[in-house]
Amino acid sequence: MPKLVSRRKIIPQSAIRIPQSKQLAVSCAKLAHKKKAQDVVILNMAKTPLQIADYFLIASGTNKKQNLAIAEEISNKFTPLSVQGIEEGSWIVVDLGSVVVHIMHEQLRKFYDLEFIWQDAPRVRF
Numbered sequence: 001m002p003k004l005v006s007r008r009k010i011i012p013q014s015a016i017r018i019p020q021s022k023q024l025a026v027s028c029a030k031l032a033h034k035k036k037a038q039d040v041v042i043l044n045m046a047k048t049p050l051q052i053a054d055y056f057l058i059a060s061g062t063n064k065k066q067n068l069a070i071a072e073e074i075s076n077k078f079t080p081l082s083v084q085g086i087e088e089g090s091w092i093v094v095d096l097g098s099v100v101v102h103i104m105h106e107q108l109r110k111f112y113d114l115e116f117i118w119q120d121a122p123r124v125r126f
Helices: 013-034 064-077 106-112
Strands: 038-044 055-061 082-084 091-095 099-105
Touching: 013 038, 013 055, 013 064, 013 099, 055 064, 055 106, 064 091, 064 099, 099 106
Parallel strands: 055 099
Antiparallel strands: 038 055, 082 091, 091 099
């Protein structure tokens, strides 16, 4: 649905979402890094066939406790739509709408290799 910006110019909502989503992804990456997450990567998913999020953030933790701490840090700063995987703690997904955060144990991350699956998605530097 278009959003009216001025009386003469209409900007599609998708054009407005991207910069805000990028800022959210970068903020989450910094929070994950603050909790000692390893190999933090942001993928720009906006132009991929998968239309569930503008950005994926992928980060590794060394154990369940660290993964939970990373997820909690992000969830305390931004209100997630949902959080899954808390019970097991080996792969936690924090859904922030336009940004989906994957916090994975190192071995699971290597096994599922999301970066390879979405290798066409540009990486965002932060």
